Amino acid sequence: MRYSDFTAGQLQSELEKVREEYRMWQSRGLSLNMARGKPGLEQLELSKELFSILRFEDCVADQVDARNYGELAGMPCARQYWAEMLDVSPEQCLVGGNSSLNMMYDLVAKAWTNGLLHSPEPWGKLDHVRFLCPAPGYDRHFRISQSFGMELISIPMTAEGPDMEIVEGWVKDPHVKGIWCVPKFSNPDGIIYSEETISRIAALRPAAPDFVVIWDNAYCVHEILGDYRPIPEILSLCAANGNADLVYEFASTSKMTIPGAGMAVVASSLNNIQYISGCMQAQVISYDKVNQLRQVKFLKDKKHTLTLMRQHAAILWPRFHVFLSALEEIRPLGIARWTDPQGGYFISLYTKPSCAKRTVELCSGAGLVMTGAGAAYPYGVDPQDHHIRIAPSYPPLQDITLAAQLFCTCLKLAALEKILQEKN
Amino acid sequence: MRYSDFTAGQLQSELEKVREEYRMWQSRGLSLNMARGKPGLEQLELSKELFSILRFEDCVADQVDARNYGELAGMPCARQYWAEMLDVSPEQCLVGGNSSLNMMYDLVAKAWTNGLLHSPEPWGKLDHVRFLCPAPGYDRHFRISQSFGMELISIPMTAEGPDMEIVEGWVKDPHVKGIWCVPKFSNPDGIIYSEETISRIAALRPAAPDFVVIWDNAYCVHEILGDYRPIPEILSLCAANGNADLVYEFASTSKMTIPGAGMAVVASSLNNIQYISGCMQAQVISYDKVNQLRQVKFLKDKKHTLTLMRQHAAILWPRFHVFLSALEEIRPLGIARWTDPQGGYFISLYTKPSCAKRTVELCSGAGLVMTGAGAAYPYGVDPQDHHIRIAPSYPPLQDITLAAQLFCTCLKLAALEKILQEKN
Numbered sequence: 001m002r003y004s005d006f007t008a009g010q011l012q013s014e015l016e017k018v019r020e021e022y023r024m025w026q027s028r029g030l031s032l033n034m035a036r037g038k039p040g041l042e043q044l045e046l047s048k049e050l051f052s053i054l055r056f057e058d059c060v061a062d063q064v065d066a067r068n069y070g071e072l073a074g075m076p077c078a079r080q081y082w083a084e085m086l087d088v089s090p091e092q093c094l095v096g097g098n099s100s101l102n103m104m105y106d107l108v109a110k111a112w113t114n115g116l117l118h119s120p121e122p123w124g125k126l127d128h129v130r131f132l133c134p135a136p137g138y139d140r141h142f143r144i145s146q147s148f149g150m151e152l153i154s155i156p157m158t159a160e161g162p163d164m165e166i167v168e169g170w171v172k173d174p175h176v177k178g179i180w181c182v183p184k185f186s187n188p189d190g191i192i193y194s195e196e197t198i199s200r201i202a203a204l205r206p207a208a209p210d211f212v213v214i215w216d217n218a219y220c221v222h223e224i225l226g227d228y229r230p231i232p233e234i235l236s237l238c239a240a241n242g243n244a245d246l247v248y249e250f251a252s253t254s255k256m257t258i259p260g261a262g263m264a265v266v267a268s269s270l271n272n273i274q275y276i277s278g279c280m281q282a283q284v285i286s287y288d289k290v291n292q293l294r295q296v297k298f299l300k301d302k303k304h305t306l307t308l309m310r311q312h313a314a315i316l317w318p319r320f321h322v323f324l325s326a327l328e329e330i331r332p333l334g335i336a337r338w339t340d341p342q343g344g345y346f347i348s349l350y351t352k353p354s355c356a357k358r359t360v361e362l363c364s365g366a367g368l369v370m371t372g373a374g375a376a377y378p379y380g381v382d383p384q385d386h387h388i389r390i391a392p393s394y395p396p397l398q399d400i401t402l403a404a405q406l407f408c409t410c411l412k413l414a415a416l417e418k419i420l421q422e423k424n
Numbered sequence: 425m426r427y428s429d430f431t432a433g434q435l436q437s438e439l440e441k442v443r444e445e446y447r448m449w450q451s452r453g454l455s456l457n458m459a460r461g462k463p464g465l466e467q468l469e470l471s472k473e474l475f476s477i478l479r480f481e482d483c484v485a486d487q488v489d490a491r492n493y494g495e496l497a498g499m500p501c502a503r504q505y506w507a508e509m510l511d512v513s514p515e516q517c518l519v520g521g522n523s524s525l526n527m528m529y530d531l532v533a534k535a536w537t538n539g540l541l542h543s544p545e546p547w548g549k550l551d552h553v554r555f556l557c558p559a560p561g562y563d564r565h566f567r568i569s570q571s572f573g574m575e576l577i578s579i580p581m582t583a584e585g586p587d588m589e590i591v592e593g594w595v596k597d598p599h600v601k602g603i604w605c606v607p608k609f610s611n612p613d614g615i616i617y618s619e620e621t622i623s624r625i626a627a628l629r630p631a632a633p634d635f636v637v638i639w640d641n642a643y644c645v646h647e648i649l650g651d652y653r654p655i656p657e658i659l660s661l662c663a664a665n666g667n668a669d670l671v672y673e674f675a676s677t678s679k680m681t682i683p684g685a686g687m688a689v690v691a692s693s694l695n696n697i698q699y700i701s702g703c704m705q706a707q708v709i710s711y712d713k714v715n716q717l718r719q720v721k722f723l724k725d726k727k728h729t730l731t732l733m734r735q736h737a738a739i740l741w742p743r744f745h746v747f748l749s750a751l752e753e754i755r756p757l758g759i760a761r762w763t764d765p766q767g768g769y770f771i772s773l774y775t776k777p778s779c780a781k782r783t784v785e786l787c788s789g790a791g792l793v794m795t796g797a798g799a800a801y802p803y804g805v806d807p808q809d810h811h812i813r814i815a816p817s818y819p820p821l822q823d824i825t826l827a828a829q830l831f832c833t834c835l836k837l838a839a840l841e842k843i844l845q846e847k848n
Binding site: 036038044047051052054055056066067068069070098099101102105109112113114124125140146147148254258259260279281283284285286287288289290291 | 462463468474491494523525526530533537538548564571678682712714715
């Protein structure tokens with residue numbers, strides 16, 4: 001029975017029951033963290049071999065010595081690896097350091113201080129820069145834009161990706177300089193952009209000549225259920241639309257091998273790669289090529305990587321499954337809906353309006369740390385205060401059921417408080 | 425006998441003799457590179473153990489798991505390592521990725537887009553920014569400033585470091601926002617700043633409230649001859665002068681272990697570290713802590729590092745010695761003077777005016793690549809065209825004598841051409 005169909009008396013007695021449940025949880029002194037999409041220990045163990053796979057003697061490949069300075073674009077074999085993974089050419093790939101986020105930040109920073117290839121002037125010289133933020137989205141993307149003082153424009157997400165009618169409207173504004181996209185298993189909704197959405201992005205006709213699509217393909221091989229599902233290759237689609245320089249694509253091995261200790265990549269048109277490499281000459285001599293070589297020796301190629309990713313999925317899926325199963329307890333109450341992701345690292349849950357912050361606060365009060373409510377929206381503000389991002393990857397499997405049950409208690413309590421407050 | 429004392433006839437016959445020497449070199453088809461301060465293979469071999477020293481099971485230290493996201497300031501043991509190396513506290517150290525140059529670039533970029541701790545506004549908002557460049561200096565430092573469109577102000581180097589009277593004059597200009605310093609075994613002159621120079625830097629009273637001393641302590645333990653020579657610790661000196669936030673110090677393991685595959689550090693006041701960490705929250709989750717741990721396990725502590733550095737010195741010193749010995753051939757001719765470095769990676773050689781470019785060009789024509797003449801000066805322009813940077817670390821020892829003999833031939837030929845041209 002739905003809470004909205006409860007009588008006042010039923011609500012009151014349910015409130016008391018749930019409060020008692022909550023006190024019970026508090027007394028257990030739990031310490032659980034579902035705040036970030038961090039791989040758990042079992043996943044890390046899949047990469048044990050990384051620590052011994054590369055010998056000092058095996059560090060010269062394609063005439064490049066990984067053990068010395070140079071080769072800004074990365075080890076040739078690493079560029080080759082990413083080319084296969086992303087279905088582009090090695091020349092379109094620049095392989096960097098340990099963080100794709102850092103590479104995205106650096107791209108925006110270069111736009112700000114130097115301008116991009118087609119910029120009339122650096123963005124930092126402009127009075128006003130707007131950036132499109134499909135929401136809910138990845139908080140760290142939005143924070144990059146915010147750190148440069150851009151105006152963040154919230155774009156509603158649909159089941160097919162960003163609402164393209166709204167995007168196509170906004171790009172007519174020359175102040176709008178770009179858009180953040182996570183095309184596959186989007187953070188946090190787990191959506192795969194539809195072919196139509198991807199085609200419309202590739203065909204955009206922005207007023208700003210230096211408009212940039214930041215294509216964060218963070219979960220390109222990160223199915224947690226079922227077979228690998230390719231998406232249309234954006235760079236060639238853009239080129240076919242006369243938009244060759246529109247997109248910079250990013251990916252990394254952080255959720256394939258060891259988080260924060262792998263290699264990241266940027267892929268784009270040859271002109272963009274040449275331009276950005278030129279800017280980067282002032283910044284760095286070369287990235288850690290020894291680690292690039294180590295990652296490639298371990299991951300080998302796409303086929304082998306997909307095999308490894310199935311092992312990750314076998315560890316991740318039970319965590320999602322257990323959490324989702326426990327959520328079934330609250331389905332009859334009509335106080336929330338949630339996603340059923342096939343990949344990526346998150347479950348998105350939508351409460352009744354004005355209940356998300358309170359739910360997360362209650363979780364925290366009983367020892368369960370969740371991502372701050374609102375974090376998935378520009379400026380960290382969810383206008384409806386209704387979205388919660390759930391990251392079930394990190395805690396040990398046996399803790400997930402506990403966490404989910406506690407989460408349900410908090411969700412019920414927050415909903416009951418809200419309903420009763422509205423009745424009074 | 426000095427060329428300047430040669431008669432016209434003697435000069436002409438010497439020219440023909442040296443031209444014949446040069447043609448002989450050309451016919452040998454050499455391929456040697458002394459352009460950059462790259463460690464050679466023998467040095468790399470000192471770090472063989474790095475490749476197997478860190479096991480998957482040993483990645484948790486001080487309650488931090490190096491194998492997962494987080495801990496922006498770096499592994500606690502890495503901060504502790506650098507604190508001892510630089511004679512500061514661990515809290516003053518933020519340990520980053522593989523490149524101190526990248527960390528310096530990032531600092532200047534943050535000044536440009538966000539401002540530093542005491543900036544009234546970001547430097548990018550200003551009409552004009554000047555930066556002091558002691559010259560000859562490190563070309564990549566100057567290129568960072570140049571890439572942001574700053575005006576580079578050349579400061580003469582003395583045997584004690586930058587000419588401090590000139591520096592003290594310039595810092596009265598509020599447009600002057602900082603200075604590049606390599607305090608120990610400066611690139612390229614190999615000078616150790618005197619105690620007086622360091623004291624005067626720590627006591628600067630710049631007009632710009634956000635003036636920054638970028639203290640690139642790249643060669644902090646890089647003696648090639650003799651015992652370790654400490655220099656005064658700049659951060660505490662600044663604090664004692666009421667200038668606590670004036671300096672950011674940088675170092676890396678690139679020339680201790682594997683170039684471009686180690687760890688870099690920035691050290692500064694606690695307020696600066698807190699400020700810059702805040703800015704970096706938008707940029708990166710964490711650096712490669714697995715590699716930080718690997719480096720620390722290998723380098724252990726300062727005592728052990730100094731032992732390793734003596735092994736590097738034992739490989740490097742013969743290379744310097746052989747080159748310097750071969751240069752003695754030209755000393756009687758009075759056409760060049762050069763440094764006799766006790767550490768670092770370079771020999772600085774000063775030709776007669778207007779002979780450096782031609783000498784380097786002649787070297788290149790016979791298969792010896794040198795750093796471009798002028799590279800050590802702002803904008804790559806040596807007003808006297810007289811400086812050549814020699815990097816003897818990379819070629820195998822048996823090639824250094826050849827390279828030095830060829831270099832002497834080129835030097836003589838360039839000088840003779842110049843003298844004869846002036847006579848006509």
